[in-house]
Amino acid sequence: MQQTWMEIILTAVHDVGRRLAYVTPRLLAALTLVAIGWVVAVAVRRLATRLLGAADLDGRCRRSGLSMILVRGGIRTGPTEIVGRVLFWAVFLIGLLTALEALEMPGTAGALAGALALVPHVVVAILVLIGGWILAQFLAQATVIAAVNAQVAGASLLAASVRWMVLIVAAAIALTELGVAREMVLLTFGIAFGGAVLALALAFGLGARELAREALEGYLRRAREEGESISHV
Amino acid sequence: MADRLGVEDVLGPEGLAALEGLGPLELVAAVIAPRPVRSLPAVIEAAGAGLACAFPARKAAVLVAGGGGEGRPPGADPVPVVRIPPAGPALRGRAVLAGVAASRHLGARATAIVDAGLASFVPEWLDRLLAPVVDGTADYVTPVYARAPTEGTLTSNLLAPLARAVYGRRVHEVLGGCLALSAGFTEKLPPAEDWTDELDGHGVEMRLLVEALTGAHAVVEVPLGPKQLDPGAATTDLSRTLADAVGALFRTMERYTLAWQDLLGSAPVLRRGAPPDLLPPGGEVRRDRMVRAFHLGLKDLLPVWEQVMPDDTLRQLYPLGLLEPDEFRFPAPVWARVVCDFAVAYHERRLPRDHLLRALTPLYLGRVAAFVSEVQVGPPARVAEALEQVGRAFEAEKPSLSARWR
Numbered sequence: 001m002q003q004t005w006m007e008i009i010l011t012a013v014h015d016v017g018r019r020l021a022y023v024t025p026r027l028l029a030a031l032t033l034v035a036i037g038w039v040v041a042v043a044v045r046r047l048a049t050r051l052l053g054a055a056d057l058d059g060r061c062r063r064s065g066l067s068m069i070l071v072r073g074g075i076r077t078g079p080t081e082i083v084g085r086v087l088f089w090a091v092f093l094i095g096l097l098t099a100l101e102a103l104e105m106p107g108t109a110g111a112l113a114g115a116l117a118l119v120p121h122v123v124v125a126i127l128v129l130i131g132g133w134i135l136a137q138f139l140a141q142a143t144v145i146a147a148v149n150a151q152v153a154g155a156s157l158l159a160a161s162v163r164w165m166v167l168i169v170a171a172a173i174a175l176t177e178l179g180v181a182r183e184m185v186l187l188t189f190g191i192a193f194g195g196a197v198l199a200l201a202l203a204f205g206l207g208a209r210e211l212a213r214e215a216l217e218g219y220l221r222r223a224r225e226e227g228e229s230i231s232h233v
Numbered sequence: 234m235a236d237r238l239g240v241e242d243v244l245g246p247e248g249l250a251a252l253e254g255l256g257p258l259e260l261v262a263a264v265i266a267p268r269p270v271r272s273l274p275a276v277i278e279a280a281g282a283g284l285a286c287a288f289p290a291r292k293a294a295v296l297v298a299g300g301g302g303e304g305r306p307p308g309a310d311p312v313p314v315v316r317i318p319p320a321g322p323a324l325r326g327r328a329v330l331a332g333v334a335a336s337r338h339l340g341a342r343a344t345a346i347v348d349a350g351l352a353s354f355v356p357e358w359l360d361r362l363l364a365p366v367v368d369g370t371a372d373y374v375t376p377v378y379a380r381a382p383t384e385g386t387l388t389s390n391l392l393a394p395l396a397r398a399v400y401g402r403r404v405h406e407v408l409g410g411c412l413a414l415s416a417g418f419t420e421k422l423p424p425a426e427d428w429t430d431e432l433d434g435h436g437v438e439m440r441l442l443v444e445a446l447t448g449a450h451a452v453v454e455v456p457l458g459p460k461q462l463d464p465g466a467a468t469t470d471l472s473r474t475l476a477d478a479v480g481a482l483f484r485t486m487e488r489y490t491l492a493w494q495d496l497l498g499s500a501p502v503l504r505r506g507a508p509p510d511l512l513p514p515g516g517e518v519r520r521d522r523m524v525r526a527f528h529l530g531l532k533d534l535l536p537v538w539e540q541v542m543p544d545d546t547l548r549q550l551y552p553l554g555l556l557e558p559d560e561f562r563f564p565a566p567v568w569a570r571v572v573c574d575f576a577v578a579y580h581e582r583r584l585p586r587d588h589l590l591r592a593l594t595p596l597y598l599g600r601v602a603a604f605v606s607e608v609q610v611g612p613p614a615r616v617a618e619a620l621e622q623v624g625r626a627f628e629a630e631k632p633s634l635s636a637r638w639r
Binding site (some may be wrong): 068138148153231 | 467474475478532537592
């Protein structure tokens with residue numbers, strides 16, 4: 001009985017020691033890899049920023065109008081800084097994934113390979129989001145200007161609706177590209193979009209029929225009045 | 234590649250065939266008809282009658298440039314009327330270039346360009362337009378119309394004062410709908426590929442004017458009668474009209490930067506004839522609607538305007554948002570500042586250019602409302618005084634505009 005009790009304790013201590021001996025170097029290796037990844041990421045960012053600064057990327061983008069596209073999209077950071085940040089996070093992410101691989105823990109095996117396989121989809125999703133953001137800003141601006149010039153009340157609300165509509169479409173496309181609950185995203189988007197259109201149709205067809213008629217009449221009347229009263233050129 | 238405007242580059246096969254056997258000519262009246270308009274037959278007839286009556290001994294023809302004209306039976310007109318469809322899509326600029334290039338090809342010493350939508354065009358106007366070119370005193374003739382103060386407000390409050398400040402010459406009409414050119418002027422015009430940015434809208438006419446103002450060309454103004462446009466010829470979309478006309482002027486500022494940046498002050502253009510009459514205001518002007526458009530712009534377009542105008546300009550606009558239509562004022566110096574800010578923002582491409590130009594519409598309507606309330610009381614001389622104030626305000630902004638234009 002006493003012997004068995006001792007054996008159990010010794011076995012447990014031995015097992016823990018064995019596991020610690022297994023995990024500790026891997027943990028240290030993972031932490032080292034994270035630290036190295038961070039250092040390399042910082043170095044790559046600084047090198048890229050200097051090289052691109054020397055190549056006058058910001059100036060070139062400003063002259064070509066690319067900087068203005070970013071500003072119109074609400075992005076105030078310069079292209080050099082953006083490229084630097086993207087490189088930093090890409091390198092640091094590789095460091096993190098390598099560290100996960102080094103842990104050799106169940107569930108982390110193949111993380112790097114899996115993540116690398118996802119990269120093209122992530123890139124496409126990011127591009128879709130960036131394009132959607134720029135398109136949303138452009139269309140919202142066009143909408144607010146057109147609505148104000150047509151003297152439509154609530155122009156800002158109309159523009160915000162257009163902006164969110166485009167952003168939601170872009171987000172749905174990006175999520176679909178990433179394969180995140182594809183069916184659920186499509187179904188949710190379809191129901192939400194169809195519901196919004198139906199609600200608008202019902203509002204104008206039933207509830208706000210008179211309002212829509214008056215708005216249209218008022219617009220046409222204004223156009224006639226303007227044409228009669230003043231010539232501009 | 235030709236280094237001058239050639240007829241082969243702007244006319245289609247049908248147009249080139251129509252010119253065969255027509256020249257050489259001394260005078261040409263080119264009627265610009267990119268689209269069909271009701272006034273076209275009357276304008277063609279007036280142009281033909283003007284050539285036949287005022288210059289009976291000179292060989293002349295009317296060229297109808299554009300796809301808007303129907304064929305006319307031979308012998309129905311006192312001078313030959315020939316359709317010359319331009320190559321490519323039916324755009325206004327193409328039609329103007331086609332008329333100028335065809336006239337040059339035919340050896341004409343004087344060319345009148347007349348908009349087919351200029352419903353008030355009469356034969357006497359052609360004589361007044363062409364005479365200064367024929368007698369050698371002008372290379373570019375521009376009209377001055379008898380106008381009510383409420384007519385041509387985009388010209389009187391924006392295009393003319395900005396052109397005055399930028400190019401240093403005081404022309405009354407910037408896009409007058411008719412003009413005349415000498416052979417010396419048309420000879421120097423650049424080739425067709427240099428005009429590709431200007432083919433839609435009034436860009437070609439604007440650039441012809443600026444070529445005349447910045448080059449060593451004699452510019453003469455001739456008083457004509459009232460200007461009436463065919464209702465079908467002009468768009469009812471004000472923001473589109475504004476984007477077309479103002480965009481064309483801003484583009485010339487980019488193209489001719491070296492010619493204007495160091496100019497200060499302005500000089501009048503030689504006028505041949507008595508100043509035109511000031512007509513009484515015709516029809517009711519709804520200032521309340523214009524002021525409401527301005528207020529709506531201040532409420533909803535502020536995020537857009539913030540990308541165009543600096544804070545000190547916006548600070549001058551905020552108090553105007555509190556003024557009711559009866560007391561609404563938009564001082565000329567503030568207006569001049571606003572327009573110059575838009576010009577700089579256009580040049581720097583801070584917004585998509587069409588958005589930027591259309592975003593000027595509520596501000597323009599505010600300025601028109603203030604101008605109308607300013608000139609509708611008091612003697613007629615008050616109108617000239619108010620317009621002079623606008624011109625001086627733009628001239629005062631010129632140094633700042635030049636400094637910011639990089």
